[in-house]
Amino acid sequence: xxxxxxxxxxxxxxxxxxxxxxxxxxxxxxxxxxxxxxxxxxxxxxxxxxxxxxxxxxxxxxxxxxxxxxxxxxxxxxxxxxxxxxxxxxxxxxxxxxxxxxxxxxxxxxxxxxxxxxxxxxxxxxxxxxxxxxxxxxxxxxxxxxxxxxxxxxxxxxxxxxxxxxxxxxxxxxxxxxxxxxxxxxxxxxxxxxxxxxxxxxxxxxxxxxxxxxxxxxxxxxxxxxxxxxxxxxxxxxxxxxxxxxxxxxxxxxxxxxxxxxxxxxxxxxxxxxxxxxxxxxxxxxxxxxxxxxxxxxxxxxxxxxxxxxxxxxxxxxxxxxxxxxxxxxxxxxxxxxxxxxxxxxxxxxxxxxxxxxxxxxxxxxxxxxxxxxxxxxxxxxxxxxxxxxxxxxxxxxxxxxxxxxxxxxxxxxxxxxxxxxxxxxxxxxxxxxxxxxxxxxxxxxxxxxxxxxxxxxxxxxxxxxxxxxxxxx
Numbered sequence: 427x428x429x430x431x432x433x434x435x436x437x438x439x440x441x442x443x444x445x446x447x448x449x450x451x452x453x454x455x456x457x458x459x460x461x462x463x464x465x466x467x468x469x470x471x472x473x474x475x476x477x478x479x480x481x482x483x484x485x486x487x488x489x490x491x492x493x494x495x496x497x498x499x500x501x502x503x504x505x506x507x508x509x510x511x512x513x514x515x516x517x518x519x520x521x522x523x524x525x526x527x528x529x530x531x532x533x534x535x536x537x538x539x540x541x542x543x544x545x546x547x548x549x550x551x552x553x554x555x556x557x558x559x560x561x562x563x564x565x566x567x568x569x570x571x572x573x574x575x576x577x578x579x580x581x582x583x584x585x586x587x588x589x590x591x592x593x594x595x596x597x598x599x600x601x602x603x604x605x606x607x608x609x610x611x612x613x614x615x616x617x618x619x620x621x622x623x624x625x626x627x628x629x630x631x632x633x634x635x636x637x638x639x640x641x642x643x644x645x646x647x648x649x650x651x652x653x654x655x656x657x658x659x660x661x662x663x664x665x666x667x668x669x670x671x672x673x674x675x676x677x678x679x680x681x682x683x684x685x686x687x688x689x690x691x692x693x694x695x696x697x698x699x700x701x702x703x704x705x706x707x708x709x710x711x712x713x714x715x716x717x718x719x720x721x722x723x724x725x726x727x728x729x730x731x732x733x734x735x736x737x738x739x740x741x742x743x744x745x746x747x748x749x750x751x752x753x754x755x756x757x758x759x760x761x762x763x764x765x766x767x768x769x770x771x772x773x774x775x776x777x778x779x780x781x782x783x784x785x786x787x788x789x790x791x792x793x794x795x796x797x798x799x800x801x802x803x804x805x806x807x808x809x810x811x812x813x814x815x816x817x818x819x820x821x822x823x824x825x826x827x828x829x830x831x832x833x834x835x836x837x838x839x840x841x842x843x844x845x846x847x848x849x850x851x852x853x854x855x856x857x858x859x860x861x862x863x864x865x866x867x868x869x870x871x872x873x874x875x876x877x878x879x880x881x882x883x884x885x886x887x888x889x890x891x892x893x894x895x896x897x898x899x900x
Contacts, residue, residue, distance in 0.1 A: 427622070427625040428618075428621050428624070428625060429617050429618045429619075429621035429622035429624075429625050430460075430461070430464075430617060430622075432618060432621065433461060433614070433615045433616060433617065433618065434461075434464060434465070434468060434615065436613060436614075436615065437455065437465055437468055437469070437613055437615040438468060440453065440611055440613040441453065441468065441469055441472050441613075442472070442475060443611065444472070444588075444590070444611055445472045445475040445477050445478045446475075446477040448479070448554075448555075448588075449609065450588065450609055450610065450611055451579055451588055451589065451606055451609045451610060452579055452588070452589045452590075452591065452599075452602065452603065452606055452609070452610040452611070453469075453588075453589070453590045453591070453610075453611045453612075453613065454590075454591045454593075454599045454600075454602075454603045454610065454611070454612045454613070455469065455590065455591065455592045455593070455612075455613050455614075455615055456593055456597060456612070456613070456614045456615070456616065457592060457593070457594050457614075457615040457616055458594055458616045458617065459594055460617055461615050461616060461617060462561075462592070462594045465592060465615045466484070466559070466561055466592060469559060469590055469592065470482055470484060470559065472557075473557070479552055479553055479554040479555065480553065480554065480555045480556050480557045480588065481507075481510050481514075481521070481545075481549070481553060481556050481557070482556070482557045482559055483503060483506050483507070483510075483556060483557070483558050483559065484506070484559040484561065485499045485502060485503075485558070485559065485560050485561065485562075486561050486562065486563055487499055487502070487562060487563075488562050488563045488564040488565075488566070489562040489564065489565045489566060489567070489570075489571050490562075490564050490565075490566035491566070493533070493534075494535075494566075494567075494570065494571075494574070495562065496533055496534050496535055496537070496538055497533035497534075498885075498886070499538055500531050500532075500533050500534075500537050500538050500541065503538065503541050503542075504524060504528055504529065504531075504541070507521075507523070507524055507545065507548075508523065508524075511523060514553075519550055519551075519552070519553060520550035521548055521549060521550060521553070522547075522548040522549075522550070523548070524541070524544060524545075524548065525544070528541060528544065535574050535577070535578065538578075539578055539581060539583070539584065542556065542558070542578075542584055542587050543583050543584060545586070545587075546586045549586075554586065555586035555587060555588065556586065556587050556588075557587075557588050557589070557590060558587060558588075558589050558590070559590045559592065560575070560589065560590070560591050560592070561591075561592035561593075561594075562593075563594075563595075564595060565593065565595065565596055565598045568596055568597075568598035569598075571598045571599075572598055572599065572601055572602055575589075575591070575598075575599060575602060576602050576605070579602065579606070600612075619703070622703070623700060623703055623704065626696050626699060626700040626703075627700060630692070630693050630696065631693055631696045631697035631700050632690075632693040632694045632696070632697035632713055632716075633697060633709075633713075634709045634712050634713060638716070639687075639690045639694075639716070639720055641682045641685070641686060641687050641690075641720075641723060641724070680724045680725055680726050682723065682724040682725070683724045683726065687720060687723075687724045690720060691717055691720050691721065691724075691729075694713050694714070694716050694717040694720065695713075695714070695717050695733070695736075697709075697713045698710045698711075698713035698714040698717060698736075698740065701713060702740055702743060707740070707743060707744035708744075710740050710743075710744075711737065711740050711741060711744060711746075714733065714736055714737045714740050715737055717733045717736075718730055718733035718734045718736075718737055721733050727760060727763075727764040727766070728764070728766060728769065730760060731757050731760045731761050731764070731766065731769045731773070732769075734753055734754075734756055734757040734760065735753070735754065735757045735772065735773065735776060737753050738750045738751075738753035738754045738757065738776060741753055747780065750780070751777070751780055754773055754776040754777050754780070755773075755777065757769075757773045757776070758770060758773035758774065758777065761773055767800040767801070767803040767804040768800070768801070768804035768806060770796075770797075770800040771796075771797040771798075771800040771801040771804060771806065771809060771810075771813065772797075774793045774794070774796045774797035774800065774813075775793070775794065775797045775813065777793045778790045778791075778792075778793030778794045778797065778816070778817075778820075781793060782820060787820040787821070787823035787824040788820075788821070788824040788826065790820045791817045791818075791820035791821040791824060791826070791829065791833075792817075794813050794814075794816045794817035794820060794833075795813070795814070795817040795833065797809075797813040797817075798810045798813035798814040798817060798833075798836065798837075801813055802840070807840050807841075807843075807844055807852075808844075808848065808851065808852045810837075810840055811837045811840050811841060811852045811853055811854050811857070812837075812852065812853045814833045814834070814836045814837035814840070814857070815833070815834065815837045815853045815854075815856055815857040815860075817830075817833040818830040818831070818832075818833030818834040818837065818857065818860060819860070821833060822860075827864065830860075830864075831861065831864055833857075834857040834858075834860050834861045834864075835861065837853070837854055837857035838854050838857050838858050838861065838880070840854070841854035841884060846884075846887040846888060847887050849884050849887070850884055850885055850886065850887040852884075854881075854884050855881040855882075855884040855885045856881075858877050858878075858880045858881035858884065859877070859878065859881045861877050862874040862875075862877035862878045862881070865877060
């Protein structure tokens with residue numbers, strides 16, 4: 427789609443120039459959540475650009491909290507450098523390892539800078555420097571981010587280090603780009619809204635004025651794979667005929683979906699999405715409701731539930747909260763009837779969100795608890811952890827401290843069997859800190875300290891034993 431391809435092409439051009447023009451100190455990329463992953467992949471691929479003479483190091487740690495993420499970046503730099511040594515060795519490029527003292531580097535911006543200074547003498551030809559790709563998922567204090575970044579970029583001790591800053595939630599590096607002038611490059615890599623609407627329209631969309639879809643649609647003739655639309659393929663001896671309804675069902679496919687329903691569903695969903703973007707809320711609601719009804723007719727329960735939930739979102743966008751609640755309740759009932767625990771969890775989350783917005787924390791906590799239970803049944807541990815954490819937060823708002831403790835304990839316990847790399851990406855550390863706060867309030871300082879350490883272990887990806895405070899908090 428051109429709305430996505432165009433900004434990526436622009437980023438490719440600017441990134442290629444950054445790789446060639448070694449006098450540039452900084453490339454600042456503003457993106458959004460939709461494009462962030464693709465933008466980072468493209469930027470990191472510049473390490474293989476023909477004109478590049480630098481190693482690339484990537485850091486996604488949020489710029490938040492009192493330490494601003496530096497304790498995570500310092501060891502990550504050490505680990506990435508060890509990986510680079512092995513990565514370039516087959517090409518005959520020699521990169522020396524960091525000295526043993528690097529392991530004791532100060533976990534601050536100063537310590538990070540000291541490690542970058544050390545890298546200069548470790549690079550063998552043809553390498554001449556390094557590129558640091560800073561892509562914090564969150565920047566809590568833009569002004570402090572600007573000051574620390576400006577100190578690093580402008581450091582006379584780091585002339586071999588160049589910087590790529592990727593921001594998806596702000597423009598904290600804007601002033602630094604202006605201050606650097608011709609030594610900096612800025613690029614926006616965001617989806618073009620108007621072009622995206624054109625892309626949707628070009629994909630074929632349904633309109634409210636279209637007659638209702640009646641299945642099955644008139645057969646257009648079965649085409650073998652690879653045959654062009656409306657062009658009958660040449661006759662082939664032994665060519666299999668179209669599959670029967672029984673064969674399609676045996677393969678887990680809806681016959682009505684295959685015989686015209688799928689194309690009609692796509693047009694309804696795209697038409698509803700386009701109408702919503704153009705703020706034609708009544709049309710969006712009508713088309714999305716038709717999409718959900720078509721899924722029911724095609725006997726596709728999971729897709730029906732999903733489209734009913736999308737309908738609930740469209741109703742919220744149209745400020746029709748009571749009808750949105752009805753949609754989410756219907757989706758939950760359908761999920762219960764189909765025994766789809768993962769979908770039940772999602773519908774309970776939606777209902778809990780509505781109660782939270784309506785300032786009914788006790789009811790919201792009940793929905794989030796139910797979502798956690800069903801997420802566990804569906805073996806979706808990261809989702810279950812977040813559900814239990816939110817249930818605890820809402821229970822605390824409702825002054826149900828014991829219930830909050832039970833929820834947080836469950837969230838932390840679910841992280842124990844997970845791979846540490848996965849556990850660190852969940853909200854279990856936040857639940858552990860919430861439990862620690864309760865322990866401290868109750869005078870259980872030893873247990874509070876244990877839980878605080880547990881949260882640190884989880885966030886750092888260090889496998890640790892369950893904290894002793896989990897039992898004491900109860």
